Amino acid sequence: MNKTIPGTRHPLHGVDQTRRIEQTAAQALPAHTLMQRAGLAVARLALAIAPHAQRIWIACGPGNNGGDGLEAAIHLQRWGKQVVVTWLGQTESAPADTVAARLRLQDAGILVESMPSGDFDLCIDALLGIGSQLREPQGLMADWIRQINASGAPILSVDLPTGLHADTGQATAVHVQASHTLNLLTLKPGLFTAQGRDAAGTVWCDTLGLELNVLTALAPTAYLNAQPIKTRRPHASHKGSYGDVAVIGGAHGMTGAALLAAGAALYAGTGRVFVGLLNDQSVTVDVRHPELMFRPIQSLDFSAMTVVCGCGGGQAVQPVLCDVLSSPAPVVLDADALNVIATDNVLQTELLARCARQAVTVLTPHPLEAARLLGQTAQQVQSDRLTAAQTLAQRFACTVVLKGSGSIIASPDHLPVINPTGNGRLASAGTGDVLAGMVGAELAAGKTGFEAACRAVYRHGALADTWPPGAPLTAQLLVLGGCDTACR
Ligand SMILES: NC(=O)C1=CN([C@@H]2O[C@H](COP(=O)(O)OP(=O)(O)OC[C@H]3O[C@@H](n4cnc5c(N)ncnc54)[C@H](O)[C@@H]3O)[C@@H](O)[C@H]2O)[C@@H](O)CC1
Numbered sequence: 001m002n003k004t005i006p007g008t009r010h011p012l013h014g015v016d017q018t019r020r021i022e023q024t025a026a027q028a029l030p031a032h033t034l035m036q037r038a039g040l041a042v043a044r045l046a047l048a049i050a051p052h053a054q055r056i057w058i059a060c061g062p063g064n065n066g067g068d069g070l071e072a073a074i075h076l077q078r079w080g081k082q083v084v085v086t087w088l089g090q091t092e093s094a095p096a097d098t099v100a101a102r103l104r105l106q107d108a109g110i111l112v113e114s115m116p117s118g119d120f121d122l123c124i125d126a127l128l129g130i131g132s133q134l135r136e137p138q139g140l141m142a143d144w145i146r147q148i149n150a151s152g153a154p155i156l157s158v159d160l161p162t163g164l165h166a167d168t169g170q171a172t173a174v175h176v177q178a179s180h181t182l183n184l185l186t187l188k189p190g191l192f193t194a195q196g197r198d199a200a201g202t203v204w205c206d207t208l209g210l211e212l213n214v215l216t217a218l219a220p221t222a223y224l225n226a227q228p229i230k231t232r233r234p235h236a237s238h239k240g241s242y243g244d245v246a247v248i249g250g251a252h253g254m255t256g257a258a259l260l261a262a263g264a265a266l267y268a269g270t271g272r273v274f275v276g277l278l279n280d281q282s283v284t285v286d287v288r289h290p291e292l293m294f295r296p297i298q299s300l301d302f303s304a305m306t307v308v309c310g311c312g313g314g315q316a317v318q319p320v321l322c323d324v325l326s327s328p329a330p331v332v333l334d335a336d337a338l339n340v341i342a343t344d345n346v347l348q349t350e351l352l353a354r355c356a357r358q359a360v361t362v363l364t365p366h367p368l369e370a371a372r373l374l375g376q377t378a379q380q381v382q383s384d385r386l387t388a389a390q391t392l393a394q395r396f397a398c399t400v401v402l403k404g405s406g407s408i409i410a411s412p413d414h415l416p417v418i419n420p421t422g423n424g425r426l427a428s429a430g431t432g433d434v435l436a437g438m439v440g441a442e443l444a445a446g447k448t449g450f451e452a453a454c455r456a457v458y459r460h461g462a463l464a465d466t467w468p469p470g471a472p473l474t475a476q477l478l479v480l481g482g483c484d485t486a487c488r
């Protein structure tokens with residue numbers, strides 16, 4: 001059993017692949033073995049996270065997730081714990097492995113209680129796993145979820161927090177909020193995006209003795225984003241070795257967005273950073289960042305630089321988008337560049353043409369921007385973030401970063417990646433502009449669109465994860481912190 005190590009490129013498997021893996025694994029083993037191994041793994045982790053727990057409630061559901069809970073109860077009782085087992089299943093209708101576990105529970109002399117009573121030192125949520133359907137839990141199931149959440153005890157969820165969907169990270173209104181989740185056989189993508197991060201707590205995985213070739217025979221659904229490898233700056237290098245970035249944005253009243261993106265590109269190691277403002281104010285210097293060079297947009301040579309376009313762009317970005325899209329420059333399209341493209345068929349055709357000639361392009365929408373591009377609502381995007389990001393990447397044939405909790409990086413040529421870094425402290429104005437600048441810096445240094453997006457998104461989130469507790473975290477401070485993680 002392993003704690004999920006942050007920064008490792010773990011494969012993630014959805015429900016369909018997990019079921020196929022489970023079938024292959026089960027066929028090679030005596031009947032009920034996998035569930036017995038699952039129960040033992042749950043019991044072991046229970047001891048590890050709550051070694052002094054005496055009274056343990058194991059809430060078991062009607063399917064095989066419940067069976068895992070019954071198996072765990074047998075071990076915990078054997079190890080001297082007082083187990084309280086409640087079960088929503090029936091021997092006549094439960095799956096075969098679970099019926100076998102129920103009989104073993106009986107043989108061990110453990111009674112199934114109709115209701116949990118008293119206080120508990122640990123709750124084990126074995127109500128629903130990958131068989132969970134996105135319908136609101138009712139009756140006893142809903143009552144027990146609420147009781148688990150209100151118990152005040154550590155909560156260990158078996159395979160998934162009940163109510164969370166394994167593929168999407170969408171949760172029913174009533175769902176378990178675990179302190180630990182033990183994934184069985186495979187890590188599931190839904191734990192790392194949308195509501196998954198909040199529901200799952202610390203994620204563990206036990207592959208139940210699975211042969212590696214069974215796991216690797218199927219392509220995963222996605223990967224967890226890996227920590228980027230740091231590269232040293234060669235001694236014999238100069239500013240031209242690290243590329244130029246031009247930030248186009250900052251319409252009237254939104255200059256700050258362009259400056260944030262430009263500052264982020266600078267601190268992430270770009271050789272030279274230019275700013276083309278979309279307002280008629282004659283800003284010629286940013287005194288905090290005198291390295292930035294301000295230029296009229298028409299004077300910028302897009303053929304020789306990476307362009308980050310749209311940060312604080314407003315509608316004013318529209319007239320320059322045609323030139324940006326038709327240029328050979330690697331381009332990051334953010335914020336209002338995306339909003340304008342979403343409403344303009346001509347620009348959409350330009351974007352498609354650009355991607356067809358394989359000009360490097362990264363779109364960095366938040367869920368509402370993605371929804372506008374897809375003609376959906378933000379809620380629809382959030383209900384299946386992996387699919388939304390992949391659909392956008394396919395539609396425009398380029399790299400897409402769907403931002404938010406568990407940002408998704410998708411491209412037509414790669415399996416999608418879910419980013420494990422970042423936290424709610426990033427949810428403040430301007431942090432997306434900082435990300436756009438960081439992606440621009442990676443492109444200017446010669447990375448592909450997908451690599452640049454993966455590296456920048458990881459670093460951006462890691463900055464927030466290592467930020468001193470209690471210290472304010474604003475977009476501008478994030479810019480300044482960017483030099484800590486820049487590779488070059
Ligand atoms: N069979 C085996 O050998 C193994 C099974 N495993 C466990 O089995 C789980 C999958 O088991 P199942 O396929 O039986 O699925 P689950 O046990 O996750 O759920 C299926 C049951 O829950 C009910 N249900 C689904 N959604 C509901 C909702 N919203 N409200 C109320 N009831 C709902 C279904 O009608 C069905 O009875 C895994 O998550 C894992 O915990 C693992 O232990 C690996 C080995």
Ligand SMILES: Nc1ncnc2c1ncn2[C@@H]1O[C@H](COP(=O)(O)OP(=O)(O)O)[C@@H](O)[C@H]1O
Pocket residue numbers: 335365366402403404405406407421422423424425426427428429430431432433434435460461
């Ligand atoms: N809860 C969270 N966990 C991880 N990252 C987050 C979270 N909330 C916001 N972020 C990140 O913060 C940034 C916000 O970007 P965006 O919504 O475009 O804001 P703005 O337009 O104000 O800059 C994105 O990179 C997003 O992924």
Ligand SMILES: [K+]
Pocket residue numbers: 065125126127128129157158159160161162
């Ligand atoms: K569960």
